[in-house]
Amino acid sequence: MSVKLHKALFLDRDGVVNVDHGYVYQSDKFEFINGIFNTCKTFYDAGYKVIVVTNQSGIGRGYYTEADFLALTQWMKTQFSNHNIEIADVYFCPHHPNKALPEYLKQCDCRKPAPGMLLQGIKEHNIDPKQSIMVGDKLSDMQAAQKAGITTRVLVRSGQSLDESAKQHADLVIDSIDDLTEPLAL
Ligand SMILES: O=P(O)(O)OC[C@@H](O)[C@H]1O[C@@H](OP(=O)(O)O)[C@@H](O)[C@@H](O)[C@@H]1O
Ligand SMILES: [Mg+2]
Numbered sequence: 001m002s003v004k005l006h007k008a009l010f011l012d013r014d015g016v017v018n019v020d021h022g023y024v025y026q027s028d029k030f031e032f033i034n035g036i037f038n039t040c041k042t043f044y045d046a047g048y049k050v051i052v053v054t055n056q057s058g059i060g061r062g063y064y065t066e067a068d069f070l071a072l073t074q075w076m077k078t079q080f081s082n083h084n085i086e087i088a089d090v091y092f093c094p095h096h097p098n099k100a101l102p103e104y105l106k107q108c109d110c111r112k113p114a115p116g117m118l119l120q121g122i123k124e125h126n127i128d129p130k131q132s133i134m135v136g137d138k139l140s141d142m143q144a145a146q147k148a149g150i151t152t153r154v155l156v157r158s159g160q161s162l163d164e165s166a167k168q169h170a171d172l173v174i175d176s177i178d179d180l181t182e183p184l185a186l
C-alpha cells in the first residue's frame with residue numbers, strides 16, 4: 001500500500017523563527033522575526049507541514065535544561081496556533097562534540113550540519129524531501145538539508161551578514177522571511 005507523502009517547510013529556529021540573541025531559552029527573550037507568522041501561514045495553507053529543527057547545545061553546555069527548552073517550545077507552538085498555524089513537530093539536538101556536560105558530550109548524528117533531525121522528521125511525518133524546503137541562517141542548515149536530500153534550500157539573512165560558502169550551498173538567498181513566497185520564486 002502506498003503512503004501519501006507530504007511536503008514540508010523545515011525551519012531552523014534561532015535566526016529564522018526568532019532573533020538569535022544567543023542560547024535563548026525564556027519566552028520573554030524570544031523575539032519573533034517579523035513576517036514569520038505570515039510566511040508560515042501561507043505555506044501551511046498551501047499544504048506544507050511546518051517542522052522546526054534546532055541545535056540546542058545550550059542544553060549540553062548546561063546553560064538551561066531540556067525542561068526549559070520544552071516549556072519554551074510549548075509556548076512557541078501556542079503562539080503559532082494563535083495565528084492558526086500548526087507546528088507539526090520540533091526536533092532538537094542537545095549535544096555538543098567537545099563542550100558539554102558528560103551526558104551530552106557526543107559526536108551525534110543530529111547536530112546540524114548532520115542531517116539526523118531532518119531525516120527523523122522526513123520518516124516520522126511521511127515527508128517527500130523532493131517537494132520540501134529548508135529555511136536556515138547558517139551554512140550548517142544548508143549542509144544538513146543537502147545531506148537529507150531536501151531539494152530546496154533557502155538562506156535567510158535576518159539582518160546578519162552571510163558567509164560566501166553558506167550562499168554557495170543555497171538555492172535561494174533572501175534578506176527577509178517576507179521574501180519567501182508560495183510558489184517559490186527560484
Ligand atoms: O539556529 P538553531 O539551530 O535553531 O539554534 C542555534 C542556537 O542553539 C545557538 O547555536 C549556537 O551555536 P553552537 O550550538 O554553540 O554551535 C550559537 O550560534 C548561538 O548563538 C545560538 O543561539
Ligand atoms: Mg539558526
Ligand SMILES: [Zn+2]
Pocket residue numbers: 093094095108109110111
Ligand atoms: Zn545531537
